[in-house]
Amino acid sequence: MPTNLPREWYIVEESFRNEKSLEKKIELLKQLISLTPKHKGTENLIAQLKKRLSKLESEMERKSRKCGSKVINIEKNGDILVSILGMTKSGKSTLLKKLTNADVEISDKPFTTKEPQTGICFYEGVYIQFVEIPSFFLKEHLSIAHNSDILMILVKNEDELKEIEKILKENRLEKKRKILINPLEENKEILKKIIEESEIVRVFMKPPGKNIEERAVVLKRGRKIKDLIEKINENWLKSFKFARVYDNSIFSGRRVGLEYELKDGDVVEIHF
Ligand SMILES: Nc1nc2c(ncn2[C@@H]2O[C@H](COP(=O)(O)OP(=O)(O)OP(=O)(O)O)[C@@H](O)[C@H]2O)c(=O)[nH]1
Ligand SMILES: [Mg+2]
Structure with a gap:
């Protein structure tokens, strides 16, 4: 077992071991896989976890067929x-x-x-x-x-x-x-x-020198400029200088940093 796994990994792993519901076990195992850092030392571990996952998934499929029920999934197309x-x-x-x-x-x-x-x-x-x-x-x-x-x-x-x-x-x-x-x-x-x-925050991007985009970026309440950038394009974080936020306050157009907490309706211009 490699020793450089994040602390969170062990917490999720414990919940996975103690979980009884098959559906939740699958969820936790997926989380575990995504929490495992990907490098040479973890290749075997990831392979094991994936094997386990496919076993649980086929068990789940068998069970749902037995009950005569199927889970219908609607493809989520909206925000x-x-x-x-x-x-x-x-x-x-x-x-x-x-x-x-x-x-x-x-x-x-x-x-x-x-x-x-x-x-x-x-x-x-x-x-x-x-x-x-x-x-x-x-x-x-x-x-x-x-x-x-x-x-x-x-x-x-x-x-x-x-x-x-x-x-x-x-x-x-x-x-x-x-x-x-x-x-x-x-x-x-x-x-x-x-x-x-729905307690969301709609953020409208304004590329410098261009019009405000019509479609909002949808975030959960409490999210910051850095979360917004992570959602759009993580690579921007490296060259980020500041952002300008336009709203209906007297401070509209002010400069903010990565820690600024966004509010519904903010118009954001990112500068590199
Ligand atoms: N007066 C009135 N009639 C309505 C209203 N909404 C629906 N109706 C009528 O009620 C009937 C059923 O409407 P639907 O929209 O098909 O109802 P539903 O809930 O989808 O019904 P099912 O799919 O059959 O379970 C139709 O004849 C509609 O025209 C309304 O607000 N007022
Ligand atoms: Mg109907």
């Missing part, structure tokens, strides 16, 4: 993923179509939508992707809700809300960020609410 949930005929498809122009079937018959349906829209710098979850609440469909940033829940009254809350709890989704929508009311600011609820 924010929103699952639309509600009882049948709650207006999920109607809302999906209104927000994204998706080509979905809307009808008075119950359970018209049988497979997850997706659509995407661009709003103030970010792509928001929506997925209508069919109202059978199958485990394989709810895996999408688990991977979503936000659940958008359509309920018309207290009874429906109680019913949905029960389903969320049974599927361990009760702690997810949620937006409640009453389809009977006018819902004008849904997109704005999604941005607020």
Whole structure:
């Protein structure tokens, strides 16, 4: 065993050994592989870990086939993923179509939508992707809700809300960020609410001498200029001199360094 592994590696390795759930074990093992420095001395270790990973993954596949369930993965195309949930005929498809122009079937018959349906829209710098979850609440469909940033829940009254809350709890989704929508009311600011609820920071790049880019770089709250650069192009860190931040404060246009904490809507110009 090479001795120059980072401390974090041993912490993750311990959690991996103690973890019972196969799904979580796979996650931890992947983390472990990415935490292992890559050089001659670690080649064997990485090979072992990868072998272990492929074994666990095939075990996982076998198990899911046995239960007759499969996990459906939606390809995440946007910056924010929103699952639309509600009882049948709650207006999920109607809302999906209104927000994204998706080509979905809307009808008075119950359970018209049988497979997850997706659509995407661009709003103030970010792509928001929506997925209508069919109202059978199958485990394989709810895996999408688990991977979503936000659940958008359509309920018309207290009874429906109680019913949905029960389903969320049974599927361990009760702690997810949620937006409640009453389809009977006018819902004008849904997109704005999604941005607020997702707790992201949208940063708009302005290459010196050029226009502000329309698409934002999306970061989690609390991230700094150095995180922004790491996300765009790590190599820039070496030649970074300073950044200018434009906002609606009296200090707009000021120079900042790598430790500046970004806020939603900042326009950033990087200088080398
Ligand atoms: N009055 C009224 N009718 C609506 C509204 N939203 C949807 N509807 C109607 O309700 C019916 C069902 O709407 P859908 O959007 O297909 O509902 P859904 O939740 O996708 O339903 P399933 O996919 O079948 O589970 C359709 O006839 C819609 O026209 C609304 O806000 N007001
Ligand atoms: Mg539908």
